[in-house]
Amino acid sequence: MDKTTALLALAALGQDTRLEAFRLLVRAGAEGIPAGEIASQLGAVQNTMSAHLKVLDRAGLVRAERDGRVIRYLVDMDAFRDLLAYLMEDCCRGAPELCQPVIQAVTCRC
Template sequence: MDKKTALLALAALGQDTRLEVFRLLVRAGADGVPAGEIASRLDTVQNTMSAHLKVLDHAGLVRAEREGRTIRYVADMTGFRDLLAYLMEDCCNGAPELCQPVIQAVTCKC
């Protein structure tokens, strides 16, 4: 990941509704959530939610999967992993054991 892409992802997550959408999709896992249901769960107007989802998609943090007339959104864990890797690229100045608590905190225990 380059700096420009990282900034795009961080800016996308730097807005309250988009952060909540991303966290919702992370909790949902591989099944994702239909766009209309995301808007309902977060009490947001559908066209506003569509704009938020587009920003997250453009940032590489979510992906859309069409199911007939429904669009289901899923957290793009590869994009998120790449962002985390970029942020921790030079972690601990040659002492990776110092990064271990961070790595353990973001490791899925499912």
């Protein structure tokens, strides 16, 4: 991941509703969640949530899949891993033992 892509992703996550939607989608895993359900769970107006989801999509953090008449959103786990790797790239100046607690904290507990 390059700096520009990382900045776009971080900017997308830098808004409360988008961050909550992203975290909800991370919890949902590979099944994703229909757009209307995301709005409902977060107490957001559907067209506003749609705009937020488009920002996350443009940042490459989520993707939309059509499921009949429903649009289901899923986290792009490769992009998520790339962002985490970018942020941790130069971690601890070559002392990986200092980074181990962070690595354990972000390891999937599925």
